[in-house]
Amino acid sequence: MKGSAIKYERDNIDTDVILPGPYLKIHDYNELAKHAMEGIDKDFHKKVKPGDFIVAGRNFGCGSSREHAPIALSYSGIKAVVAISFARIFYRNAVDGAFLLPIEVEEDAYKDISEGDQLDIETSKNEIRNLTKNKTYKMKPFPELIGKIISAGGLFNYKP
Amino acid sequence: MLLNITEKILARASGKNKVSPDDVVFANVDKVMMHDVSGPGVIAVFEKLKKTGMKIEKLWDPKKVWVAEDHFVPAADKISAQNVVLLTQFTKDYGISKHFKYGMGQYGICHTLSHEEAMVLPGEVYVGGDSHTNTTGALGAFAAGLGHTDVAYVLLNGKIWFKVPETLYFKLNGKLPDYAMAKDLILKIIGDIGTDGAAYKTMQFGGTGVSEMSVEERLTLTNMTTEAGAKSGIIEPDQKIRDYLAQRGAGNYNEIHGDANAQYAKVYEYEISELEPTVAKPFSPENVTAARELSSIPLDKAYIGSCTGAKLDDLRAAAKILKGRTVKIRTEILPAAISIFRKAMDEGLVKIFMDAGVMVGPPTCGACCGAHMGVLAKDEVCISTTNRNFPGRMGHVESQTYLASPLVAAASAVTGKITDPRDLK
Numbered sequence: 113m114k115g116s117a118i119k120y121e122r123d124n125i126d127t128d129v130i131l132p133g134p135y136l137k138i139h140d141y142n143e144l145a146k147h148a149m150e151g152i153d154k155d156f157h158k159k160v161k162p163g164d165f166i167v168a169g170r171n172f173g174c175g176s177s178r179e180h181a182p183i184a185l186s187y188s189g190i191k192a193v194v195a196i197s198f199a200r201i202f203y204r205n206a207v208d209g210a211f212l213l214p215i216e217v218e219e220d221a222y223k224d225i226s227e228g229d230q231l232d233i234e235t236s237k238n239e240i241r242n243l244t245k246n247k248t249y250k251m252k253p254f255p256e257l258i259g260k261i262i263s264a265g266g267l268f269n270y271k272p
Numbered sequence: 273m274l275l276n277i278t279e280k281i282l283a284r285a286s287g288k289n290k291v292s293p294d295d296v297v298f299a300n301v302d303k304v305m306m307h308d309v310s311g312p313g314v315i316a317v318f319e320k321l322k323k324t325g326m327k328i329e330k331l332w333d334p335k336k337v338w339v340a341e342d343h344f345v346p347a348a349d350k351i352s353a354q355n356v357v358l359l360t361q362f363t364k365d366y367g368i369s370k371h372f373k374y375g376m377g378q379y380g381i382c383h384t385l386s387h388e389e390a391m392v393l394p395g396e397v398y399v400g401g402d403s404h405t406n407t408t409g410a411l412g413a414f415a416a417g418l419g420h421t422d423v424a425y426v427l428l429n430g431k432i433w434f435k436v437p438e439t440l441y442f443k444l445n446g447k448l449p450d451y452a453m454a455k456d457l458i459l460k461i462i463g464d465i466g467t468d469g470a471a472y473k474t475m476q477f478g479g480t481g482v483s484e485m486s487v488e489e490r491l492t493l494t495n496m497t498t499e500a501g502a503k504s505g506i507i508e509p510d511q512k513i514r515d516y517l518a519q520r521g522a523g524n525y526n527e528i529h530g531d532a533n534a535q536y537a538k539v540y541e542y543e544i545s546e547l548e549p550t551v552a553k554p555f556s557p558e559n560v561t562a563a564r565e566l567s568s569i570p571l572d573k574a575y576i577g578s579c580t581g582a583k584l585d586d587l588r589a590a591a592k593i594l595k596g597r598t599v600k601i602r603t604e605i606l607p608a609a610i611s612i613f614r615k616a617m618d619e620g621l622v623k624i625f626m627d628a629g630v631m632v633g634p635p636t637c638g639a640c641c642g643a644h645m646g647v648l649a650k651d652e653v654c655i656s657t658t659n660r661n662f663p664g665r666m667g668h669v670e671s672q673t674y675l676a677s678p679l680v681a682a683a684s685a686v687t688g689k690i691t692d693p694r695d696l697k
Contacts, residue, residue, distance in 0.1 A: 205419035
């Protein structure tokens with residue numbers, strides 16, 4: 113899975129900035145996409161391209177449980193968020209709703225990836241290749257159940 | 273093997289004798305809640321599933337589902353009004369009888385109704401389409417927030433997966449002084465462990481500090497476990513909980529208690545008798561400092577509202593400060609449920625607020641999540657009894673929110689600056 117990195121050098125990117133409160137009343141997924149990341153990056157919807165990845169620090173998606181957050185990112189074209197860690201509800205919303213892949217990496221990888229770097233994420237090998245910098249990083253393997261839900265295409269397609 | 277209360281509840285709910293942290297279980301759910309934001313979100317998931325050819329005729333058990341209208345009510349605009357219509361049609365179509373309609377009998381913020389109406393009982397597994405579902409763990413239930421897809425899954429299957437959390441045990445010794453509240457304590461704890469300090473874990477509270485605390489104050493502790501990243505917050509039920517629930521007509525339930533000497537991933541001890549009034553500065557609940565350190569911060573507004581800070585005890589605390597005084601800044605007090613509004617009226621609290629010049633309003637999540645009913649302008653500074661102060665949380669992305677107890681918020685309303693209640697003349 114190839115795409116370029118949109119990088120936010122910060123921890124605790126919360127769901128209020130990923131999709132601000134006033135838009136919670138909206139349930140049209142394409143409409144939500146227009147407001148993705150509006151709390152910290154007004155230009156996000158202009159620069160994001162289908163297949164891009166977000167790269168960020170610790171505790172990505174903390175705060176409100178709003179599924180609008182992974183939905184807005186997903187319908188903006190984001191295929192994965194690469195972060196040092198994720199808040200629990202964002203993580204399970206992303207996986208159970210099959211909106212995007214939450215990929216956990218070590219701090220070194222997070223620091224090494226720059227805005228615009230071309231990345232190739234190979235979950236089968238638990239690897240991220242940085243094609244721009246010609247480097248390879250390890251990703252934390254998905255826990256067993258998470259891997260199965262992702263393979264199934266979301267919780268509703270998964271048969272326990 | 274010895275189990276703590278959370279492990280015992282999840283073992284019971286997943287039909288096992290024991291579970292250990294990191295085990296993945298499909299737990300049977302006892303109660304599930306959605307509101308006027310997550311409800312339409314769940315309806316959108318249903319629509320998506322139907323488009324893939326899935327036939328949805330009925331829910332797993334409509335008696336175990338309950339609904340509250342609390343975020344964009346009273347209807348903030350046409351879309352919000354339409355969402356309530358959509359939700360109402362859904363509860364009608366699927367036979368959900370426990371729907372707290374805004375402006376009809378009892379209504380208010382979902383987490384407040386969860387305890388005020390005894391919607392959840394000790395020993396149960398309770399999930400809700402809202403991150404502050406953790407609140408209800410103070411009754412001795414496993415209570416965790418979920419997103420729309422997961423709530424939709426519960427509505428149709430009656431169960432959901434959980435990784436059994438490790439438990440952080442907070443042993444609270446002593447008794448809070450009269451100028452500090454559970455809010456000061458939980459802010460202090462979040463300051464110590466950070467906003468991901470309890471990520472994926474359970475925060476359990478115990479000790480004399482908890483047994484001395486009122487039920488509503490305990491609910492403030494569990495409510496804000498969410499802000500430390502916790503999956504759930506929990507407190508073992510005691511006589512105060514039994515009495516609280518009995519007053520609300522609930523008596524038939526099976527309490528679950530942890531084994532004596534059960535294991536915890538980590539134990540924290542707090543001496544709470546000399547706790548300082550504590551405030552979280554913008555833009556994170558972990559950014560805490562003593563209220564006295566902030567006495568030069570001028571404010572535009574004080575807000576006493578939300579599931580965190582507008583229960584009856586919160587209003588009593590605010591009234592203690594506001595009695596015979598007037599506010600110097602715009603101050604809004606919105607009791608978290610209409611039953612609490614009524615009690616506040618019966619006790620004379622509403623009169624105290626109005627005599628002080630305060631706007632007293634109906635229950636809503638509105639301003640807490642920056643949606644409507646009192647959002648902040650650019651550069652405005654607010655002291656608030658709510659739970660989050662992220663950028664833009666309560667309005668403009670360049671507004672600022674300081675999180676505080678109702679005592680500190682009320683004292684600050686009187687002076688116009690952040691004020692430790694001990695320093696009020």
